[in-house]
Amino acid sequence: MYRSHNCGQLNASHINTEVTLSGWVQKSRDKGFMIWVDLRDRYGITQLIFDENRSEKSMFELAKTLGREFVIQVKGKVIERESKNANMSTGDIEILVSELTILNSAITPPFTIENETDGGEDIRMKYRYLDIRRNPVKESLLFRHKVAMEVRKYLSNQDFCEVETPYLIKSTPEGARDFVVPSRMNPGQFYALPQSPQTFKQLLMVGGMDKYFQIVKCFRDEDLRADRQPEFTQIDCEMAFVNQEDILNMFEGLTRHLLKEIKGIEVDKFPRITYDYAMKTYGNDKPDIRFGMEFGELNTVAQHKDFPVFNSAELVVGIAVPGAGEYTRKEIDGLIDWVKRPQVGASGMVYVKCNEDGTYKSSVDKFYDQDDLSNWAKATGAKAGDMIFVLSGPANKTRAQLSALRMELATRLGLRKPDEFAPLWVVDFPLLEWDEESERYHAMHHPFTSPKPEDLHLITTEPGKIRANAYDMVLNGNEIGGGSIRIHDKDLQARMFELLGFSKEEAENQFGFLMSAFQYGAPPHGGLAFGLDRLVAILGGQETIRDFIAFPKNNSGRDVMIDAPSVIDNKQLDELAIQLNIQ
Amino acid sequence: MYRSHNCGQLNASHINTEVTLSGWVQKSRDKGFMIWVDLRDRYGITQLIFDENRSEKSMFELAKTLGREFVIQVKGKVIERESKNANMSTGDIEILVSELTILNSAITPPFTIENETDGGEDIRMKYRYLDIRRNPVKESLLFRHKVAMEVRKYLSNQDFCEVETPYLIKSTPEGARDFVVPSRMNPGQFYALPQSPQTFKQLLMVGGMDKYFQIVKCFRDEDLRADRQPEFTQIDCEMAFVNQEDILNMFEGLTRHLLKEIKGIEVDKFPRITYDYAMKTYGNDKPDIRFGMEFGELNTVAQHKDFPVFNSAELVVGIAVPGAGEYTRKEIDGLIDWVKRPQVGASGMVYVKCNEDGTYKSSVDKFYDQDDLSNWAKATGAKAGDMIFVLSGPANKTRAQLSALRMELATRLGLRKPDEFAPLWVVDFPLLEWDEESERYHAMHHPFTSPKPEDLHLITTEPGKIRANAYDMVLNGNEIGGGSIRIHDKDLQARMFELLGFSKEEAENQFGFLMSAFQYGAPPHGGLAFGLDRLVAILGGQETIRDFIAFPKNNSGRDVMIDAPSVIDNKQLDELAIQLNIQ
Known part of the structure; x- marks a missing residue:
């Protein structure tokens, strides 16, 4: 029998129990007369202790040879830890090892087996079996299993x-x-x-x-x-x-x-919502509705003025970006460059800053007065402190461009919260x-x-x-x-x-x-x-x-x-x- | 909504309830003034009744057109059946139909959608979607799902x-x-x-x-x-x-x-059991142990007599077949022909009838006396009324042949019971x-x-x-x-x-x-x-x-x-x- 317990199982209730554990050496700290080893398996980490005074000499010497990712089996007694670790389920105890068997040695892994690894994507894929030892990947696979089981249970019950x-x-x-x-x-x-x-x-x-x-x-x-x-x-x-x-x-x-x-x-x-509504309101048939920034169509309020770009456009459409009224000229220029990238493909972008005092400052002040801009604000739902960004052109393309901008800004503003589900x-x-x-x-x-x-x-x-x-x-x-x-x-x-x-x-x-x-x-x-x-x-x-x-x-x-x-x-x-x- | 209940759900507790059902016409019996229809879905069969006196005329006429496998929807009232059918979960009730909708008509299926169908393997495979409507196939697929779910639950819990x-x-x-x-x-x-x-x-x-x-x-x-x-x-x-x-x-x-x-x-x-034991005892590494007929090796008791076939063989091995002592000469010859078929490949077979009076009658009485045959009976565990069949030749081949015979006889004797698990x-x-x-x-x-x-x-x-x-x-x-x-x-x-x-x-x-x-x-x-x-x-x-x-x-x-x-x-x-x- 390779183990009596797994490495995530033991706690203070097991003190004085003789146990057998197997797993991987996560790390080893050799203080000369004392060696601590973190033993890892799928279920957790348990601290092992080898003590020059309490351990058999040959075993103590063997423990000194343990490298990262060695596979070992130990027998020993569960004892109370001196410095407890409240962040670990096994943090109250450690194992005073009486028997050590090296089940398999390990050469140095090509990247660190840690939550934050030094390995790039390519090397992690080549040694995927090592990548899977890392908590984030292992937990993702366990999570997938859990989701699949719940799906099967639910549907079977139906x-x-x-x-x-x-x-x-x-x-x-x-x-x-x-x-x-x-x-x-x-x-x-x-x-x-x-x-x-x-x-x-x-x-x-x-x-x-x-x-x-x-x-x-x-x-x-x-x-x-x-x-x-x-x-x-x-x-x-x-x-x-x-x-x-x-x-x-x-x-x-x-x-x-x-x-x-x-x-x-x-x-x-x-x-x-209907497909048509989604396209009109979010420019997208899979809208992220964790946040607002719904499209405001501006044709009626922005056309038939003296701005030829808008007048000739099939669609003029804008979004009000909360809190973006403070954007610097440089930030705005950066965004204009962003929408002009080939992946987005806009030819330009108009912006309107909604000042706290109720006035507006826009990049098209030449063509539009405060009343006009106030209408834009109404159509996009903009409030003081917001920035309105406006794109124009063929309807479908323009909606897709504004949708891309909407998602980009939401990401930058931290509005796409991974723990919120809509x-x-x-x-x-x-x-x-x-x-x-x-x-x-x-x-x-x-x-x-x-x-x-x-x-x-x-x-x-x-x-x-x-x-x-x-x-x-x-x-x-x-x-x-x-x-x-x-x-x-x-x-x-x-x-x-x-x-x-x-x-x-x-x-x-x-x-x-x-x-x-x-x-x-x-x-x-x-x-x-x-x-x-x-x-x-x-x-x-x-x-x-x-x-x-x-x-x-x-x-x-x-x-x-x-x-x-x-x-x-x-x-x-x-x-x-x-x-x-x-x- | 296509249905309020499925076709296996209604019983006496639903009497007087207005229900909506959908399903396939399993069969229709038209008695002129009364039409009964068995409506089928995955969950069961519910009897529908159309009554010339109680039904609207156009609906009654429509009901007359219903053919097998038509897909219909009905609304009606659950009523008590006059002649109950205790073999069906819905056997106490029927539906007095007030509304009939034909959801889809059906041409005549190429084979009958019954537990025992008139369709051969080839046609059933070509129209597998119709074959699946048959209870035995449908139940097999549901059974498979149930087994797979239990496997997943058990292993997940472990x-x-x-x-x-x-x-x-x-x-x-x-x-x-x-x-x-x-x-x-x-x-x-x-x-x-x-x-x-x-x-x-x-x-x-x-x-x-x-x-x-x-x-x-x-x-x-x-x-x-x-x-x-x-x-x-x-x-x-x-x-x-x-x-x-x-x-x-x-x-x-x-x-x-x-x-x-x-x-x-x-x-x-x-x-x-070990592989070696399985091969020696059953001639097979996947023995059916729902019944005995274990191999008895006869080299020591059958060789060194005057029967050259056995003397030159690597292995002489037999099985005692319970109750086969009564086999006629014709049945025995049939079995000898069976083992000589190319698929089995034996060159011949010796038999020993174990008479009720303790004597033996064999096909090799010329070479073996009653004491010899008694030893064979001991080695194979034969009892009065059994028949011992003996094959000889190269060890591996002979074991395989005797294993084939053992399985064939067990099948013929009804010893391979499908509801017994070993x-x-x-x-x-x-x-x-x-x-x-x-x-x-x-x-x-x-x-x-x-x-x-x-x-x-x-x-x-x-x-x-x-x-x-x-x-x-x-x-x-x-x-x-x-x-x-x-x-x-x-x-x-x-x-x-x-x-x-x-x-x-x-x-x-x-x-x-x-x-x-x-x-x-x-x-x-x-x-x-x-x-x-x-x-x-x-x-x-x-x-x-x-x-x-x-x-x-x-x-x-x-x-x-x-x-x-x-x-x-x-x-x-x-x-x-x-x-x-x-x-």
Whole structure:
């Protein structure tokens, strides 16, 4: 038996107990006649003491050789510590060691195994198994497990059944790029790894499973932006005999449960806003509503004056930034430069300082008088001490630019508090979006999303105006889940594929099985999927998902620890009936 | 709202309640003035009644059009049934329908949606979504979910942390064939899908996660024998600071918990037998011990007489079959033909009938007298009324043949009762097995398995005799789980790769990251993996795993429902820098 207790377990109630512990040497302090060792495992740290006067000589000498990260086993007696440490659960005691066994030695780790490490991202990824020893990473993985368990418990209690759908499925050109898997038994043919179990969960509804969920890996072969992974995890859910309201209530319930169980936070009923409102008010379909700074549209009060930039703009829109009235000219110039960066893309920015005395000072005082600026303040909700920033240009682009500024300023002002949670629903997404490049409509959510029945009459005239029964759950500026009511009628599904530019043959080839299934009595159904990686990161109060994934890949899709992907044998290629074709 | 209750919920306590139900038409009986409809959903069946005298005329006419598997919604009042059905939870009531909505019609299904269907395997797989509507399949999927939840609860309560390991990993030629995934971002390179998360779970132990589990899909590109799937699910577990005893106790605990919670069965402490004992006693390393028929070795009592077949054999071995003394000559000849089939491969079989009067009648009376046969009876434990069957030949082959016969007879005699559970551990597996074809040793479990320290001295002289710290959990003749204590020492791991015929370079290329990790303080560790598909099938009392998998593949690895694998676009191939190479 390697241990009687773990390293986070012992306290004053164990004094005089003989115990056996195993773990890693966190650090060792050798005072000549006394050696203290911090012994670490997943559960905590326990202080060991070797005493020249009380310990056997050979063991004492052995203890002197212990280096960081050595794996040892000790037997000894729990004794009261002289200088107690109230910050540790084991801080009242230490172990007077009577037996020491070195289970494994360790060479010097390439970075320090501390909460704040000296290791950079790359070296931490290469030695991820050492990085996982660090508290922040270890705790993130334990936290992820806890969230996943709570999700499973909650959904199981609500009669959801977790069903495993296949990983080796069929490639479809719709959506993102598939990862594919050559089939040895079917030469020339390929499986695809699922981008989501979408069609399978719908077939489970046709199959009468009623309430399905799955915590499942999904795969997208896309160029990796920061904080994206080629494989990611979804909480995938579907329900039959439901309308949108049923689904919003169910998964609002799940999220409230998680916030309560995991974070101890009770939140009010989630606000629901439409996609149009979100875009107009926040310039963004996943607004962070932990703070205000809602958009004020200024067309009526800023146009038809003598400022040609605004007069020619489709949209003039501003935000009032609390407390920013004190910004120096240099700070303001910095912000103007910031919005002009290619990533944001504004051509300029107007500002209005709201003085404490009720007057205004703006960068466009030449064109606007105090009354004008007072109207701007009203439209943006600005108060004395605020600064109003105004952008103008084409509506969509300008909203996106102002949204970027809003988020940047909120971050700078510390308004995006990681321990504050402001969830909401965004509903009534457009069914389609026009793609300039391919000159056709794309499904905004996916081709299985149901149009709102009351908008169906627009299908031949103005399909771009059809709203979908689609919804996103947004938390602190992140879309953490999204879904829709699905089409469950064969003809409507066929019509949708047509609208998306599928030929009849393509639709039949790729999704014939689904349309066929709809003929055999498909129930109304809908669902949603949460991104688990993002959800746990946000619940954990972190900006990046990487520490919540045990073995993440880098931005080239490589696992630098195991060095994958890698070349494979010609024999393997031959068996798979493929060969390389490198340009 | 599509329903106020589900179809398994209503009973006499709801009489006079107005309810809304949705579901599928299981069947409809039209008696002219009265129509009864069985409405089905996942939760049960509720009887609906449409009454010409009490129903609105247009609705009554609509009800006449309802076909099997139509999806409908009804509103109505719960009333007491005249002829109650005690076999149904809803058997005391019916719904007098006041409103009927057809949510979706259905064409005639290709097979009947009944517990006993008229659909063959192929058609059921093609329309799997309809097959899932059938009770036996639906219940199997719900059962699987229940088992998985219990596993997760138990292990979580024991401080195990579920960690998701990557699906896009590195191909290694050791073991079975990998499925591979070409990397677009790294042209000419491939990921592999994991055959198991073996190295990752070991790295998690090096990383101090202490207790890991994961219910995870694994992949093997092997020719599919019956009841094997290219993708299958493991309950994968690993623990640090444990010896074999700790692991056996932990997972015996899990299995006892499952038997108790899922089946309501309490089992005694699991017997533990060695691999050698299992092979000698059952001819098999996964013995079904729900019944006896243990092997009796007859060399000492059957050789050195005048029967040349036995005299020249390495092994003469028999089993006593209870109650088979009554077998007719024809039945016996049938069994002799059975063991001579190529799948079994015996060249002949000797039998001894144990008469009720204590005498024996055998097929070798020419060579053996009553005393001889009495000794055979003693060695095999035969009693009056039994039949002894004896095979002879090379030891390993003969044991395998007799094992096949033992299982066949147990099946015929009804001794393999699906509701009886007899788990055991088989321990002390050999570390290596000699492969005649490649003329080298293979790892019997895998290359990371630890040899027994007391056998290590055999490594240069008789490596084939080294026993491993490896163990299998066996349930009712199936290996449901297997594992080992792992090597955690870099040099021993390198020595093992050498023994398995890896060059230094190959070992470093493929598993360098693991050996490197062992240098940084690897703890002693070990684990095991259960096959979830098999485990749930056995707990469910079934022989085949297919009904416990929502969307299984056929023996050619095809999903016939979605028609995968399939050809992909040349554009996709180009992007992946591969081309077809079909001979």
